[in-house]
Every structure is written in structure tokens, then in C-alpha cells.
Amino acid sequence: MSPKKRKSQRLEWMGSVYKKGDVATSLGLILDFSERGVKLWVDSYKVPEEEIFTIRLLPPGGTHITHSLDFEVHKVWSTIPKSTNYTKVGCEFTNLTSQQKEYLEKLKTYFETLNDQEPANHNFSIL
Numbered sequence: 001m002s003p004k005k006r007k008s009q010r011l012e013w014m015g016s017v018y019k020k021g022d023v024a025t026s027l028g029l030i031l032d033f034s035e036r037g038v039k040l041w042v043d044s045y046k047v048p049e050e051e052i053f054t055i056r057l058l059p060p061g062g063t064h065i066t067h068s069l070d071f072e073v074h075k076v077w078s079t080i081p082k083s084t085n086y087t088k089v090g091c092e093f094t095n096l097t098s099q100q101k102e103y104l105e106k107l108k109t110y111f112e113t114l115n116d117q118e119p120a121n122h123n124f125s126i127l
Helices: 098-117
Strands: 011-019 025-033 037-043 052-057 069-078 086-093 124-126
Touching: 011 098, 025 098, 037 069, 069 098
Parallel strands: 011 124
Antiparallel strands: 011 025, 025 037, 037 086, 052 069, 052 124, 069 086
């Protein structure tokens, strides 16, 4: 979809993605995010089977956000891998509270500034 047709701006945020279990295990990477959701690049054999799961945002240094925050997401789509062991997974935030909206707005402001300067490389967790 072209950026002009999107309802929200997507911002690059390359970082690790983890899923909650007895121990957090690596799934892959975050490719980008917006105030509406995230796009992940996940090891194909580790794609969450659940349609709804929880992710934890771990803010990068420099954001002046001092805590992580959990978000419920709905898996909207995933690609079928052709020649790679990774699957792109699009997720939409659900049931956002005012605190979560404010948190995402702070991250958006931070990454808009950062993306104008250099690619981001930060962490993001699925719990």
C-alpha cells in the first residue's frame, strides 16, 4: 500500500522481537511501527499461532520514557515465505488506553526525529 493511502505513518524501528513463555525466546525483528500497529519479521517456525497476543515495548535510550509498556495486538496478516526462513507479520494494536496512546505518540516523535538522521536499532518484545 502506498504511503499516501495509509491512515497512519509507519516509522522504521529495527530491533529484536521476543515472545513470552517460561523464558523469553527470540522470534525475529521489528521492521516498523505506527500508532495503529507493527510489522514484524519473524522466524517462520516461530510465528505466533494466536490471533491476539501481547507485546512489550522497551523504549530506546533518548526517548525520555522510563518504563516499558505492554500492548495487546491482533495478527492481521502474514506472508508465506518464498525463499527465506522469515515471515512478515502485520499486527494491529487493540484496546488502546490513553496511557498507551500517549506512549506511542512519544515513540513516534522520537523516531520521526531519529529516522531523519539515521536508521533505528532498538528492542521490542512480544510477551
